[in-house]
Amino acid sequence: MAIMAAAVVTPAALAWSQTYEQNVVWGAGSTKISNANSITSNYVSFDDFQGGLPQMGTRLCDSSGLNCNHWRWSNTGLITDERNIAYGVASCKANSGNNYLVYVRYCATGNG
Amino acid sequence: MTTRRTRLLVGAAALAGGAVLAVQLAGHGSAGREPPQGVSAGVSALDRLPPAATVPASVVRFVDTVAPQRDTDPQRALAQIRKLRSDLGRAHSDLYAFRSAAGAPCFILVGQVGICAKSATDGSPGLHWTIGGGTASVPSNLVGIASDDVRAVELAIDGVSVPVSLVNNAVFAEYATSGKNAVITIVRKDGTRSTVQVQLEQPAAAAEDLQAIRKLLRERARSQGQAQP
Numbered sequence: 001m002a003i004m005a006a007a008v009v010t011p012a013a014l015a016w017s018q019t020y021e022q023n024v025v026w027g028a029g030s031t032k033i034s035n036a037n038s039i040t041s042n043y044v045s046f047d048d049f050q051g052g053l054p055q056m057g058t059r060l061c062d063s064s065g066l067n068c069n070h071w072r073w074s075n076t077g078l079i080t081d082e083r084n085i086a087y088g089v090a091s092c093k094a095n096s097g098n099n100y101l102v103y104v105r106y107c108a109t110g111n112g
Numbered sequence: 113m114t115t116r117r118t119r120l121l122v123g124a125a126a127l128a129g130g131a132v133l134a135v136q137l138a139g140h141g142s143a144g145r146e147p148p149q150g151v152s153a154g155v156s157a158l159d160r161l162p163p164a165a166t167v168p169a170s171v172v173r174f175v176d177t178v179a180p181q182r183d184t185d186p187q188r189a190l191a192q193i194r195k196l197r198s199d200l201g202r203a204h205s206d207l208y209a210f211r212s213a214a215g216a217p218c219f220i221l222v223g224q225v226g227i228c229a230k231s232a233t234d235g236s237p238g239l240h241w242t243i244g245g246g247t248a249s250v251p252s253n254l255v256g257i258a259s260d261d262v263r264a265v266e267l268a269i270d271g272v273s274v275p276v277s278l279v280n281n282a283v284f285a286e287y288a289t290s291g292k293n294a295v296i297t298i299v300r301k302d303g304t305r306s307t308v309q310v311q312l313e314q315p316a317a318a319a320e321d322l323q324a325i326r327k328l329l330r331e332r333a334r335s336q337g338q339a340q341p
Contacts, residue, residue: 041173041177043177045181047230048234053235053236053308055310057244057313069245069246069247069248070244070245070246070247070252070289070312070314071244071245071312071313072224072225072242072243072244072245073242073243073244073310073312074227074235074240074241074242074243075235075236075241075308076150076227076229076230076234076235076240076241077227077229077230078178078181078182078226078227078228078229079225079226079227079242080174080177080178080220080225080226080227080228081225081245082170082174082220082221082222082223082224082225082226083223083224083225083245083247093313095310095311095313096311096313097309097310097311
């Protein structure tokens with residue numbers, strides 16, 4: 001599958017950044033979280049490689065992972081979450097209602 | 113009118129629940145025709161409005177980040193960026209957009225979210241959208257770029273209609289963060305309609321997801337510890 005060989009282009013020139021997921025195929029409800037840090041952005045890049053317009057989401061949580069803001073969803077990636085948190089984790093997720101697989105190019109977060 | 117309509121279910125709409133896209137085609141004149149893909153019918157506000165003279169630093173960062181990933185020169189994108197809406201919602205956010213080299217609109221609602229599709233043909237017919245978000249002090253919202261063939265966008269949260277504005281191809285609606293299910297309806301000028309369903313997934317459920325992940329990590333660490341001499 002040609003799409004699997006695509007290069008991952010993640011945000012550069014951030015004081016701290018982490019690509020916490022890349023080049024995977026996700027079913028409905030799959031999710032991943034980043035390491036904890038000060039966060040000023042979260043990027044979610046994906047493709048509907050099988051069609052069907054699957055949806056992906058982004059959100060931020062405090063470092064306990066228990067106090068989170070609300071998911072932000074779209075069926076067109078790249079999504080950039082412009083919210084921030086003084087110290088916490090970023091997440092990306094395939095919507096639990098998806099009926100098609102989604103190809104996650106990357107989920108990346110950072111500050112700076 | 114209803115009896116004359118032909119209903120065409122696209123993609124996953126035949127499957128129950130979830131991220132469903134359905135298109136209803138009006139019986140007169142357009143029956144059997146699918147709507148243009150994504151926003152390929154055009155986003156004229158990106159030509160009609162003047163480029164923004166100045167933009168906030170966060171918009172520059174957005175362009176510098178997303179434009180190269182869409183094979184677009186950031187300087188060129190910044191020179192062409194438009195402010196489509198101002199003072200939106202409780203956060204009083206502005207909405208800026210530029211057109212990528214591939215012709216897709218890339219937009220940012222300052223302080224909240226940005227979207228940059230690979231192609232104008234991506235996404236729901238007539239609307240590149242994002243929904244949800246918000247913080248403790250800012251409600252959730254629907255924001256998007258509609259193509260020129262769209263007359264209106266409707267939003268229902270848990271079955272209750274929410275007002276949606278459509279100005280300069282830019283769509284905005286704000287709603288209480290407690291919503292669980294959203295239905296976005298895209299109404300085109302030819303009378304055809306598309307609907308998109310979104311499970312909004314409340315933070316309580318999201319916290320459960322994280323707790324499950326943490327439990328998994330703890331169990332993994334425990335099993336690795338036991339495996340060592």
